[in-house]
Amino acid sequence: MHVKMNINGRDIESLVEPRTLLIHFLREQLDLTGAHIGCDTTHCGACTIDLNGKSVKSCTMFAVQAEGAKLTTIEGMANADGSLHALQEGFRMMHGLQCGYCTPGMIMRAHRLLQENPNPSDEEIRFGISGNLCRCTGYQNIVKAIQYAAAKLAAHVEAAE
Amino acid sequence: MIPAPFSYHRPKTVSEAATLLAQYGDDSRLLAGGQSLIPMMKLRLATPEHVIDLAGVGELKTIERTDNTLIIGAMTTQAELAASNVMADALPIVREACLLIADPQVRYVGTLGGNVANGDPGNDMPAVMMCLNAVFRLRSQGGTRSINAREFYQGTYITALKPDEILTAIEIPLPPEGHGYAYEKLKRKIGDYATAAAGVVLTARDGRITTCAITLTNLADKPLFAKDAAAAVVGSALDRAALEAAARAGRTIMSPASDARGTTEYRTFVGGVMVERALKRAFARANG
Numbered sequence: 468m469h470v471k472m473n474i475n476g477r478d479i480e481s482l483v484e485p486r487t488l489l490i491h492f493l494r495e496q497l498d499l500t501g502a503h504i505g506c507d508t509t510h511c512g513a514c515t516i517d518l519n520g521k522s523v524k525s526c527t528m529f530a531v532q533a534e535g536a537k538l539t540t541i542e543g544m545a546n547a548d549g550s551l552h553a554l555q556e557g558f559r560m561m562h563g564l565q566c567g568y569c570t571p572g573m574i575m576r577a578h579r580l581l582q583e584n585p586n587p588s589d590e591e592i593r594f595g596i597s598g599n600l601c602r603c604t605g606y607q608n609i610v611k612a613i614q615y616a617a618a619k620l621a622a623h624v625e626a627a628e
Numbered sequence: 629m630i631p632a633p634f635s636y637h638r639p640k641t642v643s644e645a646a647t648l649l650a651q652y653g654d655d656s657r658l659l660a661g662g663q664s665l666i667p668m669m670k671l672r673l674a675t676p677e678h679v680i681d682l683a684g685v686g687e688l689k690t691i692e693r694t695d696n697t698l699i700i701g702a703m704t705t706q707a708e709l710a711a712s713n714v715m716a717d718a719l720p721i722v723r724e725a726c727l728l729i730a731d732p733q734v735r736y737v738g739t740l741g742g743n744v745a746n747g748d749p750g751n752d753m754p755a756v757m758m759c760l761n762a763v764f765r766l767r768s769q770g771g772t773r774s775i776n777a778r779e780f781y782q783g784t785y786i787t788a789l790k791p792d793e794i795l796t797a798i799e800i801p802l803p804p805e806g807h808g809y810a811y812e813k814l815k816r817k818i819g820d821y822a823t824a825a826a827g828v829v830l831t832a833r834d835g836r837i838t839t840c841a842i843t844l845t846n847l848a849d850k851p852l853f854a855k856d857a858a859a860a861v862v863g864s865a866l867d868r869a870a871l872e873a874a875a876r877a878g879r880t881i882m883s884p885a886s887d888a889r890g891t892t893e894y895r896t897f898v899g900g901v902m903v904e905r906a907l908k909r910a911f912a913r914a915n916g
Contacts, residue, residue, distance in 0.1 A: 468636060485636035485679065488670075507629050509667055510819070512733060521707070521736035527666045528737070531636050532659075532683060576733070597818045598731025 472536050474499070475543025483530045489523075490514045492530035493540060501541035501571045505600070512599030515572035516540045522579040524598070541571035544578065553616040553623070554578060563612030565603035573599050577613045585624075586617055631669035637680045642687055642767055642796055645680055650769040650792050652678040658794060659683075660703060660742035663734045664751075688741070688796060693718065700798045702741025707732070709740060718802050721809035721829060725756045728811065731819045744777070745795040747785040747850075750821035754781060754851040755843040756811060757798060759827040765797040766790075774799070781850040807831050808914030812906035813845070814898050816889060822846040823889040826854075826878070826902035828910040830861075837861050837911065842874070846889075847882040847899045854878045857903055866911045874907060875900035 471480050474497070483492055493499040493516070505513030507526055514526040517539040544552040554574045557563065564570045573596060580587060580595040587595060592610050601609060639645040649656060656678035659665055668674035682688055688703035693714055700709070709715050710726040729735060729743070729752050743753040744764065757764075757777040764780055766773050769792065777798075780788050789795060803809070813825035825845035831838045840862050844852040856877040864870035884895035 484633065486631045486633050486669075488630070488666075491630075507670070509663065509730075509734065512731070515733055522733045523737055524733045527663060527734075529636070529662075529666070531638075532662070532681060534638075580732075594818075595732060598733040 468531055470531055470534050472533050472538060474538045475540060485529060485531050487530045489516075489525040489528045489530045489533055493525060499540050499542050502575075503568055503571060505568065505572075510600065511569070511572075512576060512596075513569050513572040515575045515599060517575055517579055520579070520582075522576045522598075539575070539578075541574060544574060552578075553619040554581075554613070557612035557615035557619070558609070561608050561612040561615050563604065563609045564601075569599060569601045569603075573601065573609055577616065581613070581617055581620060585621060587613070589614075629670035631666070632672055632675040634669075634676055634679050637678060638684045639680060639682070640684050640686075642685055642794060645682060645685060645794055646767055646769045646792070648678070648680050649794060652680075653791050656680055658745075660745075661705060661734075661738040662742075663730070663738040664742065664746050664748060682794075691715070696802050698800045698802060700740055700800065702745070702795050702797055703739050704741075706730075706735035706738050706740065706743070710735065719760065719800060721756060721760070721811055721827065722800075724809070725752050725811040725813075725827070728752060728813045728815075728825075734819075740798060741795050744780075744798065745787065745789055747781065747783075747787040747789075749781075749784055749848065749850050750846045751851075752811070752813065752822065752825060752845055755825065755827045755845040757800070758851055758853050759829050759841045759843040760800050760803065761841065762801075763799040764795050765799060766793045767796045768792045768794070772796075778853050784849045786850075803829055804831055806915030808910035808912070810906040810909035810913070812902045812909065814902055821889075824882075824884070824895050824899040824902050826899070826906040828903075828906040830907075830910050830914060832911065832914040832916040834916070835865050837864055837866060837914075838916075840907075842878065842903060842906070844878065844882065844899060844903075847884045847895065849883075852881055854881060854903070856880070861907060866907060871904045871907060875903050878903040 503513040505511035509527045657676035659681040688701040690701040692699045762777045814823045830840040840858040842854040842858045857874040860873035
């Protein structure tokens with residue numbers, strides 16, 4: 468089937484089989500390998516991307532369902548000048564990753580969480596990222612990384628005002 | 629994991645969807661949020677030849693309040709229900725249960741209609757809808773009919789829904805102002821299906837329970853309406869004896885499988901505990 472969507476600001480048109488999962492479309496047809504396949508069973512969240520303002524697990528969606536949608540993947544997070552997004556910087560500064568496998572999904576989920584709740588409590592962050600599993604860090608530094616980004620984004624908003 | 633090949637259909641109206649369903653019947657499956665169907669297709673436990681995606685059917689995505697009912701379109705997502713002020717006001721038990729389903733990503737996509745129509749005894753919304761005495765509106769090419777949630781479930785993945793029918797909306801009579809409610813769910817970890825869960829909606833006057841409904845999730849091959857457990861507390865001030873009687877009556881109808889979540893004995897035991905906890909919390913919330 469013919470599909471059209473906008474990914475990281477770029478309009479994409481392609482032919483896909485209906486059974487093609489969105490994660491396979493992204494990784495194999497578009498070479499966007501930032502989103503990972505972890506569990507392949509809707510548990511781990513490593514494949515999380517942003518689709519029309521929602522965090523979704525792209526292993527549990529067909530590419531054809533994204534027809535006409537606006538998608539953001541980890542590849543679309545850095546600023547236009549190449550500098551890191553506040554969340555990427557936060558994960559780096561606060562040691563929010565060890566092996567890094569879960570990080571793209573964590574960042575995409577945290578991105579949407581901060582859009583909806585710019586100043587989340589520790590508990591709200593943990594509840595908000597409960598669909599993303601990390602087997603290395605014990606989450607402590609991931610929570611700190613998200614808090615770092617929330618503070619940085621808030622300071623940026625204040626400066627703009 | 630890659631699902632078996634299928635043809636994809638994206639109708640724009642319920643009527644178009646019903647026509648497709650009539651045409652393909654047993655060879656087709658309706659796709660709502662896909663958070664149960666797609667994993668099943670990836671495991672090839674489901675291999676429909678035709679997938680009819682309801683995402684383009686706008687008329688299934690509404691929340692409408694009348695004087696004494698709330699009518700929720702089947703494609704309303706759990707995230708939309710949890711964020712809705714109308715729901716929080718009128719049906720707080722739905723919001724409470726919504727936030728216990730899976731995780732944020734699944735709730736953005738998973739729908740109320742899919743959750744209740746799927747017939748998985750592990751799903752939470754069927755028991756909540758039975759507790760609220762909800763009515764499911766069904767539509768086929770031949771017409772429409774309604775069925776009470778309490779009569780809908782027959783066994784694991786077996787419901788009263790016919791192969792050519794679409795569950796279009798859920799109609800919920802509004803419980804009275806000041807009602808008490810609770811959905812108590814024991815799970816191994818956040819996002820898990822229930823080891824055991826119980827829903828309670830009750831009303832009270834002068835410190836005594838006047839009406840009560842109790843339902844159970846994942847404690848049999850279908851959600852259970854625990855009529856005797858509810859009868860055991862009506863008229864009481866929810867003293868120890870009434871609580872124990874309700875738990876006892878609830879346990880007599882439970883028959884959970886022994887599985888990774890626990891043995892039959894354990895799950896039946898905690899099933900009774902869920903009944904007691906849900907009753908206590910609902911009673912504390914009730915005015916009167």
